[in-house]
Amino acid sequence: MSEQRQILADTADRLFADAVTSRRIEGFDAKLWQQTIEMGLPLLLAPEADGGAGGDWDDAGAVLHALGHHGVPIPLAENMIAAQLAADAGLELPSGPVSLATRVEGALQQAGTRFDGKLLGVPWGRHADAILAVVPGHTVLLRRTDATSLRHAHNLADEPRDDLIFDNAPAVCGPASDGTQASHLLALARCAQISGALEAALHKSVEYAQTRKQFGRAIGQFQAVQQQLAQFGAEVAAAMCATRAACRAATRGDASFQIAAAKLRCNLAIGFATSTAHQVHAAIGFTREFDLRQSTQRLWSWRTEGGNDRAWADVLGARVCARGDQFWADLTARDDAVSLT
Amino acid sequence: MQTFHFDPVDLPPGIPAFRAEIRAFLAREMPRDYPAEQKANCWTVYDADFSRRLGERGWIGMHWSKTYGGHERSALERYVLMEELLAAGAPVGAHWIGDRQTAPAILRYGSESQKQRHVPRIARGEAFCCIGMSEPNAGSDLASVRTRAERLPDGRWKINGQKIWTTLAHRSHLIIVLARTSPADEKNRHAGLSQFLLEFDTPGLRVQPIVDLVGAKHFNEIFFEDCIVDAECLLGTEGQGWKQVTAELSLERSGPERYLSSIALFFELLRVVGPSPSESVRQAIGRVTAEIWTLRQMSLSVAGQLARGEDPYVEAAIVKDLGNVFEQALPPLVQALADDGIHLEQDSDFVRTLALLLQTSPSFSLRGGTREILRGIIARGLGLR
Ligand SMILES: Cc1cc2nc3c(=O)[nH]c(=O)nc-3n(C[C@H](O)[C@H](O)[C@H](O)COP(=O)(O)OP(=O)(O)OC[C@H]3O[C@@H](n4cnc5c(N)ncnc54)[C@H](O)[C@@H]3O)c2cc1C
Numbered sequence: 198m199s200e201q202r203q204i205l206a207d208t209a210d211r212l213f214a215d216a217v218t219s220r221r222i223e224g225f226d227a228k229l230w231q232q233t234i235e236m237g238l239p240l241l242l243a244p245e246a247d248g249g250a251g252g253d254w255d256d257a258g259a260v261l262h263a264l265g266h267h268g269v270p271i272p273l274a275e276n277m278i279a280a281q282l283a284a285d286a287g288l289e290l291p292s293g294p295v296s297l298a299t300r301v302e303g304a305l306q307q308a309g310t311r312f313d314g315k316l317l318g319v320p321w322g323r324h325a326d327a328i329l330a331v332v333p334g335h336t337v338l339l340r341r342t343d344a345t346s347l348r349h350a351h352n353l354a355d356e357p358r359d360d361l362i363f364d365n366a367p368a369v370c371g372p373a374s375d376g377t378q379a380s381h382l383l384a385l386a387r388c389a390q391i392s393g394a395l396e397a398a399l400h401k402s403v404e405y406a407q408t409r410k411q412f413g414r415a416i417g418q419f420q421a422v423q424q425q426l427a428q429f430g431a432e433v434a435a436a437m438c439a440t441r442a443a444c445r446a447a448t449r450g451d452a453s454f455q456i457a458a459a460k461l462r463c464n465l466a467i468g469f470a471t472s473t474a475h476q477v478h479a480a481i482g483f484t485r486e487f488d489l490r491q492s493t494q495r496l497w498s499w500r501t502e503g504g505n506d507r508a509w510a511d512v513l514g515a516r517v518c519a520r521g522d523q524f525w526a527d528l529t530a531r532d533d534a535v536s537l538t
Numbered sequence: 539m540q541t542f543h544f545d546p547v548d549l550p551p552g553i554p555a556f557r558a559e560i561r562a563f564l565a566r567e568m569p570r571d572y573p574a575e576q577k578a579n580c581w582t583v584y585d586a587d588f589s590r591r592l593g594e595r596g597w598i599g600m601h602w603s604k605t606y607g608g609h610e611r612s613a614l615e616r617y618v619l620m621e622e623l624l625a626a627g628a629p630v631g632a633h634w635i636g637d638r639q640t641a642p643a644i645l646r647y648g649s650e651s652q653k654q655r656h657v658p659r660i661a662r663g664e665a666f667c668c669i670g671m672s673e674p675n676a677g678s679d680l681a682s683v684r685t686r687a688e689r690l691p692d693g694r695w696k697i698n699g700q701k702i703w704t705t706l707a708h709r710s711h712l713i714i715v716l717a718r719t720s721p722a723d724e725k726n727r728h729a730g731l732s733q734f735l736l737e738f739d740t741p742g743l744r745v746q747p748i749v750d751l752v753g754a755k756h757f758n759e760i761f762f763e764d765c766i767v768d769a770e771c772l773l774g775t776e777g778q779g780w781k782q783v784t785a786e787l788s789l790e791r792s793g794p795e796r797y798l799s800s801i802a803l804f805f806e807l808l809r810v811v812g813p814s815p816s817e818s819v820r821q822a823i824g825r826v827t828a829e830i831w832t833l834r835q836m837s838l839s840v841a842g843q844l845a846r847g848e849d850p851y852v853e854a855a856i857v858k859d860l861g862n863v864f865e866q867a868l869p870p871l872v873q874a875l876a877d878d879g880i881h882l883e884q885d886s887d888f889v890r891t892l893a894l895l896l897q898t899s900p901s902f903s904l905r906g907g908t909r910e911i912l913r914g915i916i917a918r919g920l921g922l923r
Contacts, residue, residue, distance in 0.1 A: 198545065396541060403920050417922045420914075427916035430542070431856045435832050438544035442835040445546045454831075461828035507821060514824030519813050524805065525625045528831065532838070533554045 198259065205252075206259035208236065213267035224357055225324040230271050230294060238273060239293055242281035247290075249280055254452075258389045258444035262437075265393025265499075268491045270356060272296050272321035274386035279329035282379060286336035286371030296325035299380045299503075301332055303363065305370060312339055312368040315360060318502075322359030323347060329379075336373040343367055352498035354491070380504065381453055384460040387503035388440040391463040391496060395433045398474040398492040402426060405478055422477060429473040432466040439463060446531070454516065454531065461509040467496045542853055542919070546835070547842030553618055560597075560622040567591055568628060574887035575894045577627020577802040581795045582756055584709055585629035586666070592630070593663025598637045602645060607658030613845035617794065617838070624798040631756075635706065636660040636667035639789040640714060644735065647774030647782055652735060656712060669790070670701045670715035670736075670760065671783065678911050680716070681727045681780065685762060687717040687734060693769040697734065697742075697762045705905075707745050707758040711738055715762075716783050719776055731779030734771050742766065752897050790906050792840050792854035797833040797861025799902055800868040803895050804830070806888045807872050819875055826871070829864050833857065852919035859912040862903040869895040 198206070216229040233239055241257055243249020250256075261274050275297040282297075283290045296319050303314010316322070316330055322341065330337045341347070343366040352358050403426060406417030416422050443459035446452035471493045475482050482489040500506070520527055569588065576583050592598055600616040602608025623630050641660045644652055659665035676683040685699025697717060707713065713736050720730035736743065742765030747755045774782050804826060811819050836857045843850040872892055882893050903909040917923050 399920075403922065406922065423917035423922045424910065424913045426920060426922060427913035428859075430916050430920050431860050434542040434544060434853070434856050435836065435860060437542070438546075438836045438839060439828075439832040441544065442546050442832075457824075458828040458831040461825065462832045465825070465828070506825070509828070510821035510824030511817070512824065513827045514820035514822070515814075517823055517827050518808065518811065518815055518820060521808055521813060522805070524808060524827075528834065529557060529621075530554075532549055533557060535548050 202256055202259055209260045210263040213263050213269050216269050217267050226270050239276040240280045242277045243284045247284050254444040254447035261386050261389035262393040265390030266397045268495050275320045278382045282336050288338055288371045291327040294325050295327045296320050298328050298330040299383050301330045309370040311365050312363050313365055315362050317360050318358040321357045322361050323357055331373055331379040333376055335370045338369045354494035354498050381456045384503035385456045387499045388459045388463045391499050392437045392440045394492045394495050395436050395470050399433045401489055402474045402477045425473050429470055432469050436463045436466040457509045457513045460504050464500045464506045467500045471496050544839040547838050564626045575890040578891050578895050579799045580627045581634045582631045583629040584631045586632050588629050589633040589663040598633050598663050599661035606653050607661035617841040621794045627802050632666050633663050639786050640667035643786050665711040667712045668704050668707045668710040670713045672703045674702050683716055685717040687719050695767050697765040699762050701760040703757045704760050705757050707760055708747050716779055728780035732776045733773040733779045733782050735773040740765055791858045794837050796858040800865040800895050803872055803891050806891050810888045822875055833861055855912045855915040865902050866899045869899050
């Protein structure tokens with residue numbers, strides 16, 4: 198990792214580590230949000246010309262990894278993506294928080310000045326000033342206060358995932374060349390958060406195994422426990438490596454294949470990782486009070502968010518089958534392209 | 539706490555052209571009347587003639603010094619060559635071990651005359667090598683080897699003992715043997731071991747093939763009976779055998795062959811199911827694709843670390859373990875997906891490849907260190923041991 202990116206990652210990591218107590222605050226940590234603004238994080242992916250930090254997905258991945266590791270309640274990933282998409286569409290971003298809607302039912306009306314429809318499962322919808330949504334061909338910005346109804350809902354980790362209904366509401370829109378970009382970028386952001394949460398669950402499990410004693414010794418000295426944790430570690434390594442490779446691809450250009458593969462691989466890691474983390478912690482990890490659920494409940498939720506296993510397996514499978522015996526040529530060409538630039 | 543390092547790697551300029559060159563070579567030079575199932579696990583398939591042609595081309599010992607017949611190309615170019623050969627199912631078994639670990643061990647620890655005598659022949663694809671580590675009573679617990687080398691008054695060595703599971707010994711010219719040179723010390727089990735570089739025409743050395751589960755002959759027993767060899771045959775330093783063998787194992791475990799042994803079956807599957815299979819087959823192919831892509835990124839990252847001169851010992855164990863799990867899971871997955879009309883005794887490329895891999899893949903998590911041993915290494919990397 199470049200030195201500059203390492204500093205960014207470390208700073209974000211410290212900030213989120215200090216804020217972990219806020220996870221116990223239901224919903225949204227306004228103080229932390231203010232601090233991320235001071236660090237320029239919500240606009241990390243917006244060009245400097247638009248008041249952003251001009252960062253790339255390698256930077257964003259490092260920050261979102263830390264966010265996932267500590268599991269703090271702010272819509273940072275969503276705001277980063279909204280800022281990137283707004284800039285692409287030539288839209289000016291409101292001050293925020295701005296969330297992102299990828300599940301949209303509805304359409305633009307009156308030459309793109311009005312929107313009728315529903316935004317489903319919007320992260321921190323109730324706390325967002327504005328929401329960026331993608332409808333076929335267009336990127337749309339809506340104000341939360343223009344919603345006619347807002348239904349509170351949560352994912353398994355108590356993170357707000359709200360439904361908003363708009364009835365002929367004012368909208369600002371710009372062209373979206375690629376209608377799948379929002380869902381790809383959300384998947385990529387969740388990959389980074391998943392990697393962080395997997396790493397946190399691994400660290401907690403290893404630490405616990407080193408300190409919890411049974412039969413006169415630390416349970417981490419039992420080979421059965423060691424072998425489980427080693428396999429867990431390998432799954433975490435796979436998810437982290439896939440995520441970093443996909444971030445790098447997104448920094449360089451079209452990353453639709455890499456993101457699909459990375460999200461699916463991260464999803465697959467979640468099953469073994471969460472079950473092993475809970476097995477090693479046993480009963481104490483199954484309590485409301487204990488910290489482990491802050492990682493595992495998020496992981497179970499994020500496995501669905503940004504595309505579940507079925508969705509990405511379908512996309513990848515269709516793509517690969519259509520190319521048949523070109524599989525290996527395509528796989529290698531993606532990384533070789535880098536050495537051409 | 540240590541987290542693992544898997545930094546993405548940028549392939550150097552010139553790779554696309556080199557890859558195209560390899561593919562053109564393979565399109566021309568791959569043996570014709572070659573049964574499809576031989577493309578599976580192809581890095582154990584022996585074809586001396588093919589290896590010699592790779593040698594002529596400069597594709598063995600690619601990154602060794604020119605002084606010893608190498609070609610001074612980059613380690614990442616060598617990686618690309620290896621993955622292309624494996625993906626094409628090329629019969630690279632004859633020279634694979636010499637290229638991967640024996641010659642590098644000689645270059646690192648050997649005497650000047652050992653280097654001059656053996657390395658250029660290995661680079662030309664004329665001398666093939668094998669690994670003399672395992673013994674009947676020393677498998678995972680390699681430090682317990684009992685093969686003994688005694689120094690004679692005239693400085694020569696007398697070797698007695700037995701090796702087993704030695705891949706390709708019956709067709710090799712060279713072997714590195716791990717032997718005890720001073721009595722075992724229970725307090726320091728790794729002390730008193732040394733490596734010897736022997737030629738197969740040494741008197742007192744006898745090879746006896748072992749037939750594997752499918753009836754193939756690739757591994758062997760080797761007996762050493764009062765085998766007298768020159769002082770010169772000691773490789774590296776007396777008593778440093780453990781350190782040397784560990785370095786050799788790092789090379790043995792870290793390459794792309796540790797996840798690509800079953801890839802031929804995936805290619806067969808894609809061919810057989812065609813462009814628009816059923817939803818369940820499509821999704822299974824999607825999942826396999828995500829695994830392959832991720833494993834390749836991990837494997838490339840390890841190659842990048844090796845190329846920078848780092849020693850990614852734990853990362854290599856992770857890639858081998860995940861790779862073995864993957865290449866072992868693929869055959870039963872394909873078997874489960876295969877349509878009811880398929881019977882394992884049928885004679886088609888697809889079925890023969892599947893049948894071979896169903897039977898040979900259990901060995902993938904044994905050779906080069908078992909799954910349990912690798913996970914022990916990973917657990918140590920996590921601070922648990
Ligand atoms: C196809 C093939 C090719 C090979 N080629 C070569 C070669 O060229 N040269 C060479 O030297 N060797 C070779 N080997 C041998 C290989 O390295 C050994 O098989 C391997 O190291 C395991 O040794 P073992 O078979 O004696 O099993 P054992 O060590 O007896 O192990 C049996 C089982 O017990 C487990 N076990 C052992 N110790 C522990 C422990 N501490 N904790 C937990 N579980 C444990 C093992 O994981 C395994 O599951 C080859 C093997 C195969 C299958």
